[in-house]
Amino acid sequence: MGDQGLGTRLREAGVRRGDLIGLAIAPDGAVAVAPRASSGTPADGLMTTAGQVAQADEEIRPRWVTWSQETARQLIAAGVRVSTCWDVAAVHRLIYGGWRADPGWAWAHLRGLPLDKVPADNGKDNLIPDLFSSEPTEAPDPVAADGYLEPTFARGGWARTPEALRKWARLAGEAAEMQRSAVERIATAHSESTAELLCAELAADGLPVLLSALEELLADLIGPRPRSEQEAHVIRAARDAEVLKHASPGFPADLRSPVQVKTMLSAAGVDVPDTRAWRLEPLADGSPLVKALLEWRKAERIATTYGYSWLDANLGSDGRLRGGWTGSDGAAGRMTASAGLHNMPAMLRRAVIAEPGHLFVRADLGQIEPRVLAAVSGDRALAQATQNDDMYLPVGQELGVDRPTAKVAMIAAMYGQTTGHGGEAARRMRKAYPVAMGYLDDGDRNARNGNDLRTYGGRLVRMSQGGSPAQVAGRGRYGRNALIQGAAAELFKMWAVTVRARGNDLGAAIVLCLHDELLLHVPEENADQAVRLLADCLAETARRWAPRGDVRFIADISVVRSWSDAKAG
């Protein structure tokens, strides 16, 4: 029995490609899998190893059911990467909205249990059998008598017995089956789930960075690495002095305090309501103080957020910059990353350089939000405009305005402009694209009224009731935009997981996801194929995501050695 591979056992039990199989992994690396009871395997599931899971994944490619991204991280730590999954937490966020998605919370939703009575984790392992007892112990049941999940399980106390681990795996499978009947679009549940696998891989693998190049850039911007705390202090004071020498004597200000900076500027005859860069920018030519302050801000920003301590904390000795990744944030469902991976200053991106023998293939979606609007609203006229590489040209023609005006009018519609209130271009936009504008207005109105929204891909966006008129207006803009941003995020993730799946043979690894941009790290001999892969996957995704097929999505794809090289060949 034990010498028979997991793949063989599952196949003999009738498991086929895409079938849901519960999977749980213990901190010590023990793995339990639980196919559906009807498939003829033991109802309690079976114990196996991470290596066996990898083999079975290759042989059958089922859809492994996990409670959260944590399982993927544990599998990766055990050296195993699976092809697809059903992530209960990710699908929970899709169906029910909000951020919280722990097993007990998701389970209570699926069983229709009162949410105010979901038991809190008291930190006690009251279900753990006494390991020193000679009495045979029965594995505890993860479902308590009242129907709620036992909080101990979600924390990992269950891992201590194989029986409990098998039950935990089976329960994940049951949760997934229930979720499957509740999701609006299965395809979204699949891509949002597998995006969690991608996130775990991004966190584990990191972004290739050339340390020497990054240190050179930092030296240019903020000086060499200080050798001591004292030296760091001296450098900081010297930087401050470059600004303060332009200030009026008697007004020594703490440059890190906005209030004091405002007072200092006022004493120099510069009166501003706040000290934001865009407000000070026009005054820089007439004031050496303002000019010095703005330069100080840039350097200070690098020094505090992207300086040597950031580098030390996040750049591994293997030249990989690592941060945590989430598959969908609390609002509209975009991916987020920490460690500055999503907001690294353009200047520093020069140090993001492919490893020897490799190249980056960079692809970003063009005008993704207005194209998504055309798709999700079903506006035929706007869909027609997406046939153009630059859709603002036909839109401008239709409205009888120039391209910049058309673009501003479109963005104002999607984001809910507060100042100016439209004008002639906005009125023509309503007439030319009534379906798209109606879709946005519906979202705005529902959000203002506190009605929950649902994106094209089926993600619930929760809206709260009440609030001041200003908050109500803010909610309207939020809801209007969430429908577009959220749908764009769903399309992007579907594209990303498709590239992930197809890129294996080329050795093409996704090393960064950035809302509408994918960065692949590829052996240089495969770079041209990777370019085609990205384009093919986008076409495939567009067909699957927006089946009517009348909206054209475009990507700008280039092969580069450094991330900052926009269009090298």
Added chain:
DNA sequence: TGCGGCTATTG
């Protein structure tokens, strides 16, 4: 010590 405000960076 925690948290809102201000600021900067990115898509």
Added chain:
DNA sequence: CACAATAGCCGCAG
């Protein structure tokens, strides 16, 4: 300066 995010520092309340 609309929509979204992460992140650091300051100033104030507890």
